Amino acid sequence: MTGLAFLLPVALGLGLAGLAAFFWAARSGQFEDLDGAALRILIEDEDERV
Amino acid sequence: MNALTALPTAAPMSETRFAVEGMHCAGCIARIEGALGKLGGVAAARVNFSAHLVVVQHGTDVTTDAIADVIERLGFPTHLMRERDARGVHDESRALMKALAVAGFAAMNVMLLSVSIWSGAEGPTRTLFHWLSALIAVPAIAYAGRPFFASAWRVLRHGHTNMDVPISIGVILTTAMSLYETATGGAHAYFDGAIMLLFFLLAGRFLDSMMRARASDGVTALLKRLPTDVQVLRPDGTTETRLAAELAPNMRVLVAAGERIGVDGVVETGSAHVDRALVTGESVPERVTAGDEVLAGTIALDAPLTVRITAIGQDTVIAEIARLMESAGQGKSRYVRIADRASRLYAPAVHSLAALSFIGWMLAGASVHQSMLIAVAVLIITCPCALGLAVPIAQVVAAGALMRAGVLIKDGSALERLVEIDTVLFDKTGTITLAGLKPIAGLPEDPAERGALLALAQASRHPLSIAVRDAIEDATAASADDVTEQPGLGVEAMIEGQPARLGRADWVGIAADGDQVATAFQWGTRPVRLIQFADTMRADAPQVMARLKALGFAPMMLSGDRFAPVAALAARIGIMGTAGLSPADKFAFIARQAAAGKRVLMVGDGLNDGPALKRAHVAMAPATASDVGQLAADLVFFGDKLSPVPIAIVAARRTMAVVRQNFVLAIGYNVLAVPLAILGYVTPLVAALAMSGSSLIVVANALRLRGAAK
Numbered sequence: 158m159t160g161l162a163f164l165l166p167v168a169l170g171l172g173l174a175g176l177a178a179f180f181w182a183a184r185s186g187q188f189e190d191l192d193g194a195a196l197r198i199l200i201e202d203e204d205e206r207v
Numbered sequence: 208m209n210a211l212t213a214l215p216t217a218a219p220m221s222e223t224r225f226a227v228e229g230m231h232c233a234g235c236i237a238r239i240e241g242a243l244g245k246l247g248g249v250a251a252a253r254v255n256f257s258a259h260l261v262v263v264q265h266g267t268d269v270t271t272d273a274i275a276d277v278i279e280r281l282g283f284p285t286h287l288m289r290e291r292d293a294r295g296v297h298d299e300s301r302a303l304m305k306a307l308a309v310a311g312f313a314a315m316n317v318m319l320l321s322v323s324i325w326s327g328a329e330g331p332t333r334t335l336f337h338w339l340s341a342l343i344a345v346p347a348i349a350y351a352g353r354p355f356f357a358s359a360w361r362v363l364r365h366g367h368t369n370m371d372v373p374i375s376i377g378v379i380l381t382t383a384m385s386l387y388e389t390a391t392g393g394a395h396a397y398f399d400g401a402i403m404l405l406f407f408l409l410a411g412r413f414l415d416s417m418m419r420a421r422a423s424d425g426v427t428a429l430l431k432r433l434p435t436d437v438q439v440l441r442p443d444g445t446t447e448t449r450l451a452a453e454l455a456p457n458m459r460v461l462v463a464a465g466e467r468i469g470v471d472g473v474v475e476t477g478s479a480h481v482d483r484a485l486v487t488g489e490s491v492p493e494r495v496t497a498g499d500e501v502l503a504g505t506i507a508l509d510a511p512l513t514v515r516i517t518a519i520g521q522d523t524v525i526a527e528i529a530r531l532m533e534s535a536g537q538g539k540s541r542y543v544r545i546a547d548r549a550s551r552l553y554a555p556a557v558h559s560l561a562a563l564s565f566i567g568w569m570l571a572g573a574s575v576h577q578s579m580l581i582a583v584a585v586l587i588i589t590c591p592c593a594l595g596l597a598v599p600i601a602q603v604v605a606a607g608a609l610m611r612a613g614v615l616i617k618d619g620s621a622l623e624r625l626v627e628i629d630t631v632l633f634d635k636t637g638t639i640t641l642a643g644l645k646p647i648a649g650l651p652e653d654p655a656e657r658g659a660l661l662a663l664a665q666a667s668r669h670p671l672s673i674a675v676r677d678a679i680e681d682a683t684a685a686s687a688d689d690v691t692e693q694p695g696l697g698v699e700a701m702i703e704g705q706p707a708r709l710g711r712a713d714w715v716g717i718a719a720d721g722d723q724v725a726t727a728f729q730w731g732t733r734p735v736r737l738i739q740f741a742d743t744m745r746a747d748a749p750q751v752m753a754r755l756k757a758l759g760f761a762p763m764m765l766s767g768d769r770f771a772p773v774a775a776l777a778a779r780i781g782i783m784g785t786a787g788l789s790p791a792d793k794f795a796f797i798a799r800q801a802a803a804g805k806r807v808l809m810v811g812d813g814l815n816d817g818p819a820l821k822r823a824h825v826a827m828a829p830a831t832a833s834d835v836g837q838l839a840a841d842l843v844f845f846g847d848k849l850s851p852v853p854i855a856i857v858a859a860r861r862t863m864a865v866v867r868q869n870f871v872l873a874i875g876y877n878v879l880a881v882p883l884a885i886l887g888y889v890t891p892l893v894a895a896l897a898m899s900g901s902s903l904i905v906v907a908n909a910l911r912l913r914g915a916a917k
Contacts, residue, residue, distance in 0.1 A: 165339065168316070168319070172312055172315065176308060176312045180305065183301070183305070183308075189255060189257075190257050193256030196232065200233050
């Protein structure tokens with residue numbers, strides 16, 4: 158039972174962290190363009206190199 | 208963010224959205240964003256690949272045409288998106304998604320605790336786990352249940368009921384009952400059931416909000432197209448600028464060449480080609496002279512006119528169109544969506560079933576506590592999880608499939624209404640034919656001559672010149688001197704020392720045939736070329752009409768154009784056609800069909816189709832449509848083909864078939880589970896399994912629609 162007292166808050170805390178991360182991601186528009194995000198990684202940076 | 212460049216000044220910004228066809232790879236994204244980033248005045252450009260959109264933030268000094276032009280020149284057909292105001296719907300979706308996330312988080316954690324209870328936790332452990340479940344579930348239910356509680360409270364206050372009432376009562380009763388069980392150390396707490404119920408219902412509600420109809424405000428935009436001030440000619444011959452509101456009939460106004468006419472009237476002096484596309488949908492400019500009527504919203508293309516006013520403001524033809532559209536739109540908003548119709552039957556049934564089982568068990572001698580537990584189990588089991596998901600999931604999957612096939616659904620109930628249609632009507636210009644005129648014969652082959660023609664065509668803004676220019680864009684323009692445009696006649700110039708003319712046939716020196724839309728071209732002593740124009744038919748129109756006939760429709764064409772071109776096109780694609788219809792005639796035609804019990808699909812693009820599109824049961828418009836056409840339409844299709852029309856009809860039929868199957872599945876599940884609940888055999892474990900099982904089946908069934916758009 159002492160294990161539970163430790164494990165339960167940890168489990169809940171991790172879950173809450175996940176929830177907070179989802180809220181942040183949704184707020185910052187990460188789910189607006191799922192297909193585009195997969196393609197953007199292929200775009201070359203064309204900024205001039207110094 | 209390689210496309211984001213800061214703008215030095217805090218100029219007033221506006222955001223414009225463009226629908227872009229043909230994006231298919233990372234390179235396309237980079238090219239579009241790169242090119243737009245280089246355009247002065249553009250602060251940010253972002254491609255949304257999933258939605259085929261480009262969102263551009265730009266200063267108000269950059270016109271949307273300039274932006275669209277940049278994208279077009281990269282080889283992507285681009286259309287300005289005229290959207291009904293979507294902000295309210297967007298906020299609602301966002302709130303629902305947050306509630307969904309909270310419910311999902313709570314459901315997962317409560318389920319973990321529930322699993323250990325089901326596997327045999329007893330005594331103090333079970334009570335501890337019940338308390339922990341309550342700790343998670345109660346705040347989560349209070350947060351995630353708000354959309355349902357608020358809506359249920361709203362209708363209850365007015366003495367009505369809807370799907371949210373049994374949901375709210377079920378969830379609140381279940382939670383209260385479970386709290387009581389927990390406090391008294393009882394065996395069964397339904398926290399997992401209550402929160403999972405909310406999760407599934409929110410999933411359905413969220414999908415539904417993505418498909419929601421958006422309020423239309425397009426009609427007022429129509430009248431903004433009229434000029435706000437007008438040059439009035441005083442009796443003494445001087446002119447003054449007056450606001451449109453200060454005009455009165457019988458005043459005389461001056462209309463400059465290239466200007467939009469602000470009033471209905473009769474031409475007093477001058478003669479010009481008038482572009483009537485905005486009002487009548489005719490693609491060919493009409494020649495007017497003294498005594499002819501002109502309409503507000505049309506453009507005097509090539510020469511100034513003096514017009515005596517016959518009607519202003521609310522009395523003009525264009526204002527009449529706006530009024531027709533407004534009245535037509537009111538009829539359409541009365542449509543009741545299928546999910547709402549189902550819930551009207553469902554809600555009272557659920558209430559009475561739960562109440563009856565409570566009373567039944569009381570009469571049979573069970574305790575209040577026992578009877579209450581059974582009544583709660585009935586509420587949980589009958590709660591419309593699968594029913595709430597059945598319609599939205601099918602529509603969202605089908606809408607995704609149609610999007611990939613080039614059809615954008617603007618109104619969530621459009622798919623439902625599309626199933627009910629029995630009549631298909633098409634506009635001609637811009638719908639069965641492509642927007643704009645194309646030269647069909649008479650263009651020179653010789654490169655030098657093509658270059659000379661291009662040089663002349665480039666010098667004029669006349670629609671026929673623009674059509675010629677678009678057709679021979681690949682030629683290299685010759686250098687031309689002394690280019691002059693003769694209003695009403697054409698363009699002439701000296702090219703390589705020889706005179707060249709492009710314009711009216713008799714002016715260039717050839718006999719003109721009255722019916723044909725044509726322009727003539729001659730360079731030096733070479734033979735005169737008569738360039739003939741026609742609006743080109745969408746290539747697959749005959750096949751589309753054949754397919755519609757195979758689907759059991761008798762497609763018809765309603766056109767504002769003259770008899771001859773309508774008859775020719777109708778014969779070519781094998782359908783009936785009606786010519787010379789005014790916007791009000793089209794509206795009346797559809798109203799008559801509706802009065803006879805017909806459900807009409809109207810496919811049209813122009814302003815003149817606006818009232819008809821609004822009045823029809825469902826409306827579809829090509830992406831090249833005027834903004835009025837786009838706003839009035841429920842579905843918008845991209846590309847040069849007409850085939851999206853039957854594709855959308857077939858997809859809608861398949862969607863409705865899946866929705867019906869889903870209803871059968873959801874109700875079938877209830878038929879099996881409700882007797883068990885009434886008899887008192889349903890434990891929290893059974894409820895959880897039944898609920899998630901039926902929802903998963905409904906979702907899996909709907910996913911079959913992924914390939915529905917064929």
